[in-house]
Amino acid sequence: MFDLYVVTDRDLSKGRSDAEVARMAYEGGADVVQLRMKNADGREMLEQACLIRECADEMCKLFIVNDRVDIAIASGADGVHLGQSDIPLDTARRLMGDDAIIGISVDNVDQAIAAEEGGADYVGVGAVFRTGTKPDAMQGVGLGAVYEVRQAVDIPVVAIGGINRGNIQDVIRAGADAAAVVSAVVAQDDVRGAAHELRDLILKVRPHIPPEYL
Amino acid sequence: MFDLYVVTDRDLSKGRSDAEVARMAYEGGADVVQLRMKNADGREMLEQACLIRECADEMCKLFIVNDRVDIAIASGADGVHLGQSDIPLDTARRLMGDDAIIGISVDNVDQAIAAEEGGADYVGVGAVFRTGTKPDAMQGVGLGAVYEVRQAVDIPVVAIGGINRGNIQDVIRAGADAAAVVSAVVAQDDVRGAAHELRDLILKVRPHIPPEYL
Secondary structure (H helix, E strand, O other), rough: OOOOOEEHHHOOOOOOOOOHHHHHHHHHOOOOEEOOOOOHHHHHHHHHHHHHHHHHHHOOOEEEOOHHHHHHHHHHEEEEEEEEEEEOHHHHHHHHHHOOOOEEOOOOOHHHHHHHOOOOOOOEEOOOOOOOOOOOOOOOOOOOOOOHHHOOOOOOOOEEEOOOOOOOOHHHHOOOEOOOOOOOOHHOOOOHHHHHHHHHHEEEEEOOOOOHHH | OEEEEEEHHHHHOOOOHHHHHHHHHHOOOOEEEEEEEOOOOOOHHHHHHHHHHHHHHHHHHEEEEEOOOHHHHHHHEEEEOOOOOOOOHHHHHHHHHHOEEEEEEEOOOHHHHHHHHHOOOOOEEOOOOOOOOOOOOOOOHHHHHHHHHHHHHHOOOOEOOOOOOOOOHHHHHHHEEEEEOOOOHHHOOHHHHHHHOOOHHHHOOOOOOOOHHO
C-alpha cells in the first residue's frame, strides 16, 4: 500500500518540470506520483511520463498517469487515474490489462461502490477540503465523505483536495488509506522536505500495534 | 484513396454534435471524418467516437481520431491523426499496430519526408491558407508547399487549412490527393449539401483518362 500520493501541477511548480518535482517528491518519501498535465500536448506529456517512469523504477516507486490511457501505456506507467468524465473504467481496463492500477475519482459513496464493482484498484475521494487547485470544486466533500467511502468499499481510499500539513492527520484518522497532495508538495520551495514531513505526519497517526505488545 | 476529408469542430457546428455532423458529412460524400475535440473530456470524446465509428461502418467510410490514441483504439477507429506536438508516430504505431492509418500534420517538406520514413500512411499539409479555425497558423503555407510535399513523398498528401468551395480545386491541381475541410462543411446549415458540392468540385479536376480513350 501507499501512504503519500503526490499529484503534479506544472502551474504551481515554480518553473520546475513535472519530472523534476516528481523526483524530489519520491526522494522525500512519496510512494506514488501521478502525472497530471491538463491541456498539455501529448508529446510533452509523454516525455515527462517517460522521465518519471525511469525515476520511479530507480527508486521502486509507483507511477500513475492522469486521464491519458495512451500515455500511461506508452510510458509504461503502473496505472492511470480517471475522473468521472474521463474514459470509462471498463474501457481503460480493456486497453491496459488486468495488472494496471486504475484509480477513480469519486465524491460520494455511490460512485465509490460503482468504481469498486467496476474493478477499480483504488478510489480518490475529494475534494475533501476547498482547494485552489480545482476551483470548480468550491465546497469540499469533507471528512465525513472520507469516512463513509472507507466504510462502503474494500479497496484503498485516497483522500485528495486541500490537504496540507495542518489537516493531513485528520484525513488519515477519518479513514483514508493514503493522502494525495498537490500544492502542499509541488508548490513548496523544498519539495523533498515537504513530502518527507507529510509522510511522517501520516505514519504517526496510522493505526499500529504498540511495540510492547509484539 | 479518399477525396474529401472532413474534420469536426464542435464550436463551429451550430449546436450539432460531432457525430451528427459526421453522419451528414458522410452522407454528403466525405470519405473520411476526423473527430477533433481539443480539450474535450475523454468520456465525451469516446462517446462521439463510438457513434461515428458505427456510422462509418454502416456507410463503409473511414474514421480517424485526432490526437488521442487511446480513444482511437477504444472506439475501433481506423486510425489517428497526429500533430507535431502530439504523441510521436513510432509510439502511436506501437500502440495501434500496423493496420492502423496514421496521419501526420506537416508544414514543410522535411517534416513530410520524416513522416513518410517514420511509417506515416498520409500527411496533412497546412494550413494551406489563412484560417479562422487555427488562429495560430496566421500565414498559410500556400499552394507551393502542397506541390513541394507532393513531389517529395509517395504517401497520400491531404491539404488542410482555409479550404473552401472557392479554392478546393486549386489545392487538388497543386497536387493534393485529398482536401480536408472544417468550417466549409461543419459550419454550414446544409452539411450534406456542402460536402457533396466539395466532393464534386474535387472529382471534376482530378486527372482522369477521357472516356473516349478507354
